[in-house]
Amino acid sequence: MNALEIVRRAVGEHLSPGDFAIDATAGRGYDTAMLARITGEKGRVLAFDIQPEAVDSTRALLEREGLCAEVVLASHADMAKYASPDSASVILFNLGYLPGGDHSVYTRAESTIAAVTAGLDILKRGGLMCVTIYSGGANGYAERDALIPFFASLDDKKYQVLSLSFHNWKKDPPLPFFIIKN
Numbered sequence: 001m002n003a004l005e006i007v008r009r010a011v012g013e014h015l016s017p018g019d020f021a022i023d024a025t026a027g028r029g030y031d032t033a034m035l036a037r038i039t040g041e042k043g044r045v046l047a048f049d050i051q052p053e054a055v056d057s058t059r060a061l062l063e064r065e066g067l068c069a070e071v072v073l074a075s076h077a078d079m080a081k082y083a084s085p086d087s088a089s090v091i092l093f094n095l096g097y098l099p100g101g102d103h104s105v106y107t108r109a110e111s112t113i114a115a116v117t118a119g120l121d122i123l124k125r126g127g128l129m130c131v132t133i134y135s136g137g138a139n140g141y142a143e144r145d146a147l148i149p150f151f152a153s154l155d156d157k158k159y160q161v162l163s164l165s166f167h168n169w170k171k172d173p174p175l176p177f178f179i180i181k182n
């Protein structure tokens with residue numbers, strides 16, 4: 001089982017038709033489409049990316065699949081402008097750079113921490129935030145090294161924070177974090 005499959009299973013347990021979900025890093029749109037498939041016509045999916053190429057890819061995938069989502073060309077750090085507190089059942093972050101795109105554009109610790117902080121306010125009680133950290137490629141280790149202590153600092157009365165370790169990977173395993181709002 002890879003990180004993506006594990007995240008998708010967790011999402012499947014927290015998301016139902018009619019719910020509201022956010023994809024904080026739209027990329028090629030695969031996660032946005034997965035969320036839209038579950039939430040259905042009565043639900044709402046909001047997706048963010050700072051690259052026009054990613055927004056275009058995501059919109060094209062949604063159209064091909066006959067799915068509906070709002071795809072916004074904006075930083076996820078601004079998500080509070082688009083969603084109200086305690087409204088989202090699931091928020092996903094798949095960090096790093098756009099596959100097949102410009103590897104010099106990637107998620108950065110400062111805006112990711114701002115976005116996770118905003119997202120935790122938007123998340124419903126019982127809702128799930130998944131943040132998968134990819135490090136060691138063109139993006140290096142700075143984001144991972146800032147996020148790990150940040151997640152450890154979250155109030156344990158308000159949030160349960162779990163991480164998944166690919167323990168025998170020799171180099172740069174993906175690092176999924178799961179945050180549940182109590």
Ligand SMILES: C[S@@+](CC[C@H](N)C(=O)[O-])C[C@H]1O[C@@H](n2cnc3c(N)ncnc32)[C@H](O)[C@@H]1O
Pocket residue numbers: 024025026027028029030031032048049050051054074075076077094095096097098099105106107108111112
């Ligand atoms: C690993 S990709 C996401 C993959 C995507 N979830 C999919 O299913 O294809 C990471 C994406 O984050 C985007 N990104 C980087 N900084 C961002 C920011 N501040 N706000 C929103 N998206 C950002 C990149 O442009 C890139 O497309």
